[in-house]
Amino acid sequence: MASTSSLVVCSPLPEIRTPVPPQHVRFVVWRDGNNMLALDLPVDLVHSVAHKPFKYLVYAAWSICGQRGELRDDQGQEVDMDKPSLSEMESYQYYSPQDVPFAQTVNHALLKQNTKVGSSTGPNYSADFAKNVKERDGACIFTGLPGPSLQAPHIAPLRLGEDFVDNIKTHEVGDLEGINDIRNGITLSSRLHPEYDLHAFAILHVPTPNNILSLVDMKESDLNHASERIRERWFPTTGQRRLQKKAYLFHWLSTRKVENEMWREGMENVAHCAQAAFLERAGRTLPHGGLLHYRYGTSLIVNFINTTVSHGWDALQKKREAGELDGEEELLGPENGLGGDEGPGGNGESMNKDEDSDEDHDEPPEHVDVDVEGPPAQISYSSAREEEALAIQSWFDSFHEVSKSLRKVEEWRNMAQT
Structure with missing residues (x-):
């Protein structure tokens, strides 16, 4: 299908009654009429990740939508990607020349844990999966901790079953052989595993398939950090090594953990932007980049979604999770524009069936x-x-x-x- 770029323009964002919180920026990563998915991202968090914060915003939107686009301001004007810093309480939007259907946005319900953290039972359980992942990694890929307490969580949870690839629309993951493909696993310590399940941190893989970010764009961890010094001592015994041309970067998504990395004692205090290390470094067995991008987008939504502004998108996600969507369903359009204090859905609650807008945005x-x-x-x-x-x-x-x-x-x- 040919691009509709000649027919689509990036219009200014409608006035939003919900103000941007101090020390944050509002980022509309997907929009359909008055429906949108908006994140309120901490400025300090973005600056702690990338040297070029606006380039990072483009990656964040791509990890959610899986489609290349441009960064625009709230007036629809293209943003200078070389600007060195974000200004708090500003608004930006992601613009793609091609329409991004709702089904092409990340379904964060896919990665919600509905079982006990650390559980590895179920019809799709494979005893060989954890063994193979741990043999590839040699130890916890971020702390360097070896030993029997290591766990091998699935990036896409085990409960999704063998057909999970069919439910991931945003990134190319069709080359995976199943839920127990070794590329769907990482080795973490028993204390980091629950943090990962709760989306307290995410793993950013660079370079991205679309070359949005490269290693030179990313911030590095503090090599004098206690956990980094401890890990360096483990490397001679575990045989782990960092990759040279690409990296798997550890990003705390809690500003408290970014600002105060001594929030916990011991080796579990992982340095922000720490780079993963592996025993085996063959690309065909390393964690799958597409899955990690999908998971990264999911973690951003879980931590930073503005549910008031995004109530139309969120209502459709709940229908998708409940299996009530049949193909591309008509979108919910708030009567007052953008989830303010007036009209249906203005308090952040999903509109009920009687309040659904009859407007057809097509x-x-x-x-x-x-x-x-x-x-x-x-x-x-x-x-x-x-x-x-x-x-x-x-x-x-x-x-x-x-x-x-x-x-x-x-x-x-x-x-x-x-």
Whole structure:
């Protein structure tokens, strides 16, 4: 299908009644009419991750939508990606020339844990999985801790079953052989595993498949940090080594843990931006980049979603989780625009069935002013399918031509009467 970039423009964000919190930026990573997925990201967290914070924002949106796009400000203007710092309480939006359907956004329900943390039982359990992952890694990939307390959690949880690939729409993971593919596992200490399940940290794999981020774009951990010094001492005994041309980076997603890395005593105090190390470094067996990007986007949503602004997206996610969505369902459009204090859904609660908007965002507006003296109107729809958008534009083009003809006939009639 051809791109609809000629028909789609990045319009300014509508006025949002929910203010941006101090020391945060609001980032709209997906938008369809008045429905959107918005994150309130701590400025300090973004600065602690990347040398170019705006480039990181593009990665964050891509990890959620799986489609390349551009970063725009709240007025729809392109942002200078070389700017060195974010300003708090600003708003930005991710713009893609192609529409991103709701089903193409991360389904964070896929990675929710509904079993006891650390559980490895179930119909898809494989005794060889943990053994193979631990043999590849040699020890905890972030602390260097060896020993019997090591665990091998699945990146995509075991409970999703063998057909989990069919439910991940945002990134290419079709080359995985199943839920127990060694690339769906990492080795963590028994104390880090629960933190991972709770999305307290995420793993960013660079370079990304789309080359959004590279190693030179990323911040490095403090090599004088206690945990890094301890890990260096483990390496000679575990045989682990860091990768040279790519990396798996540890990112705390709690600002408390970023600002005060001595929040916990002992080796579990992992340095922010620590780089993973492995015993075996063959690319065909290392953790799958697409899964980690998907998981990273999920963790961002879990930690930083603004549920008031994002209530339309969140309501659809709940329907998706309950199995109530049948294909691409009509989106919920809040009557007052963007989840303010008035109207349905304004308090952050999902609208019930009686409050669902009947507006179809794929249809043209009922009343459109057409300037017959100027060029045909260029119509923009954030979620229109290409065929419908082209048909709509063709209709306006034809209407413009008919209007000019009628105006010409009127001029001839006036001339005849005089």
